Amino acid sequence: MNKITSYILLGISVILLGFNLYTLDYQDIWGKDSRGALFGGLANVCVMLVVFINLTSQKIKEKVDQSKD
Secondary structure (H helix, E strand, O other): OOHHHHHHHHHHHHHHHHHHHHHOOOOOOOOOOOHHHHHHHHHHHHHHHHHHHHHHHHHHHHHHHHHHO
16 A cells, blocks of 8 residues: 555545544434444544554655665
8 A cells, every 4th residue: 555545545534533523422422323423433543543554664664675775
């Protein structure tokens, strides 16, 4: 996955996280109506972590490749 794809996925994930936080019912977070938004928000946070790990590994790979030259 290249950097452009990573940033696009990160942007989509941030937008979807905002939408899920908007649709969440804060009066009854564990209620039936809020479960989809809660799990969707949790999934978006997981996607963001994976993308950040991928970007960090790409930066490390670039530094290792530069040090070999």
